[in-house]
Amino acid sequence: MGSRQPKQLLLAFFGEHVVDGATGPIRASVLITVLEGADVAAPATRATLDRLVHSGVLARSRSGRETLFSLTEHGVAVLREAKSRVRGPRPFDPQGSGWTLVTFSIPEGQRMLRHRLRSTLTWEGFAPIRDGLWLAPGEVDLAGSLEPLRQDLAPNTVIAFHARELAGFPIAESVRAAWDIEAIRRAHLAFIDVWDDPHAAAMAPSALTVRTMLVADWLALLRADPRLPAEFMDAQWPATRSVQTYRRMHERLAEASAAEFADLVAARPAARRRSGSADRPSAPSPTPSGATRPR
Incomplete structure (x- = not known):
């Protein structure tokens, strides 16, 4: 997989350990420690937090002398909206039949809002098919996905339709122009190459860091795969293997990462708890071809 971005790692950390818990603000030193294990230097973490x-x-x-970070109401809304897919049983299946079309207009002076809207649409599986018109498979719950942006969007900023393909106007060519299907396949295979390795749990010294890396990679894969209908795939499509790989590794790291998180938040030295030599090998294996691991 490509290099992990600090933003993706931080969102993975807060989404996995903070958004649904009773944890208070997280010390900057905790976040820096976790991301350093993923080969992210402290200045990059601080800049991303800013x-x-x-x-x-x-x-x-x-x-006192500690800087603390907590999720805002907007941050909680964003992560909870994403949670249904992150933890869903079939995250790569279309949401119903047909297609969802979206068009929007945001003034040039609101570039940040435009970026946030486009980012949300991409997460929900949309891609632009021509100027100002975006397409996604299935019947997307756009009201739910745009809820975190609702107060910033003026009335009629976004217009959406649920549509079906008409005879004589095949959509296949537009779909293949909007999405690089082979690139989506490669993203799945890269994820599997990294996380189906029996030594993947030891790619960083801390189970908490490894689990954060796993969830960050999962977020990137979910973002890359728009959930196209089965007719655009072949029998060897690897999405099912990706889901199995993620769940297996996520569960394997659960106990040790939760214990390390509790230690860090309580300001006690991390206990370096291990789930056993079979689960946490002493050294990582070589990085699979086409994948990236922290140095």
Whole structure:
């Protein structure tokens, strides 16, 4: 897989360990420690935290000499909206039949809002098929996905339709122009190459860091796969293997990562708990071809 971005890792951390818990603000030192294990330097983590504060996802506070970060209401809404797919049983299946079409108009002066809207549409499986017109498979719950942006969107900014293909006007060519299906396949295979390896759990010293990396890679894969209908795939399409791989590794890391998180949040030294030599090998195996692991 490609290099993991600090933003994706931080969103994975907060989505996995914070959004549904009773945890208070997280110390910057905790976040820096977790991301350093994923080969992200402290300055890059701090810069990304600043950007997440600026975008309204995180709020910053201080306690003595410590800088703390917590999710804002907007950040909670964004992560909870994504959770249904992140943890869903069939995350690569279309949401019903037909197609959802969206068009929108946002003034040039609201570039941040435009970026947030486009990012949300991409997460929901949309791709632009021509100027101002976006297409997604199935019947997308656009009201739910746009809820975190609702207060910032003026009336009639977004117009959406649910449509079906008409005889004589095949949609296949537009679908193949909008999405690189072979690139989606490669994204699945890269995920499987990294995380189906029996030594993947030891690619970083901390189970908490490894699980954060796993969820970050899963978020990237979910974003890459728009959930196209089965007729655009072949019998060897690897999505089912990706789901099995993710669930198996996620469960394998659960106990140790939860214990490490509790230690860090409680300001006690991480206990480096291990789930056993079989689960946490002493050294990682070589990186599979076409995949990337932290150095």
